[in-house]
Amino acid sequence: MEIDILTIFPGMFYGPLSESILGRAQEKGILTVRIHDIRDFSTSKHRVVDDYPFGGGPGMVMKAEPIAAATEHALAARRAAGGAPSRVVMTTPAGATFSQEMAKEFASCDHLVIICGHYEGVDERVSSLVTDRVSVGDYVLTGGELPAMVMVDATARLLPGALGDEESASSDSFWNGILDYPHYTRPRIWRGLEVPEVLLSGDHERIRIWRRKQALKRTLKWRPDLLDQVELTGEDVELLKQVMEDS
Numbered sequence: 001m002e003i004d005i006l007t008i009f010p011g012m013f014y015g016p017l018s019e020s021i022l023g024r025a026q027e028k029g030i031l032t033v034r035i036h037d038i039r040d041f042s043t044s045k046h047r048v049v050d051d052y053p054f055g056g057g058p059g060m061v062m063k064a065e066p067i068a069a070a071t072e073h074a075l076a077a078r079r080a081a082g083g084a085p086s087r088v089v090m091t092t093p094a095g096a097t098f099s100q101e102m103a104k105e106f107a108s109c110d111h112l113v114i115i116c117g118h119y120e121g122v123d124e125r126v127s128s129l130v131t132d133r134v135s136v137g138d139y140v141l142t143g144g145e146l147p148a149m150v151m152v153d154a155t156a157r158l159l160p161g162a163l164g165d166e167e168s169a170s171s172d173s174f175w176n177g178i179l180d181y182p183h184y185t186r187p188r189i190w191r192g193l194e195v196p197e198v199l200l201s202g203d204h205e206r207i208r209i210w211r212r213k214q215a216l217k218r219t220l221k222w223r224p225d226l227l228d229q230v231e232l233t234g235e236d237v238e239l240l241k242q243v244m245e246d247s
Helices: 014-018 020-025 065-080 099-109 124-129 143-155 204-222 234-246
Strands: 001-009 032-037 087-097 111-115 134-135
Touching: 001 065, 001 143, 014 020, 014 032, 014 143, 020 032, 032 065, 065 087, 065 111, 065 124, 087 099, 087 124, 087 143, 099 143, 111 143, 134 143, 204 234
Parallel strands: 001 032, 001 111, 087 111, 087 134
Antiparallel strands: none
16 A cells, blocks of 8 residues: 655654654565655745735734645546545544544555645645545644654555554554453453453453453443444343443
8 A cells, every 4th residue: 555645744654754663664575655745845945834814813824735736646647556545534623533434445446645734724626636534533633744644544455465463554543433341461350450350351242242241341331322333133232231230
């Protein structure tokens, strides 16, 4: 998979993208990430990429031309390589909320271009180049760089071969619509707290049922809204009933 990130702060990406799963995925050739400084595509002597908004108002607006030129540069390079159609993602509070399902969808693509918005926003006319508008949540960030990192991380870890254990992703929170079950490792007793006996039993079916029940319990306690969005099995309904009876 190839990802081109367009930003006016390229230095923000070099640390996060070179560590952990993202770094290893690039070393293996599973993922290629290219960072483009939008200022390099400005026609201004001083590499200006923003200007005052028409109609007045506070702040500055990112100019259309440098973003368009950077986007078209990334797309042209992909077309020259004979790749499949690309998705062009704009980070914006007006976008659809990023989710695990969206990460799965992006992971199935060969090429993403992510445009990091900044200042008061981006000239609306850039929309003609955008296929997806995405927000990471209902709060305000300084720019689109952190959302871009979140999207790249969530997407890249789903690529075949990115994780050491291919089952890790399928057991993550939100993969199947609910939160993950609790995890334990050695020592068996820590500060007087013991690992649940069932996890030491060696009975894989008991462990599976316990984990599912705990996952449902956590979801009911911390994110009950998720239970309205997921299709529960008959076993899930019975386990939820037990959870509510135990509480």
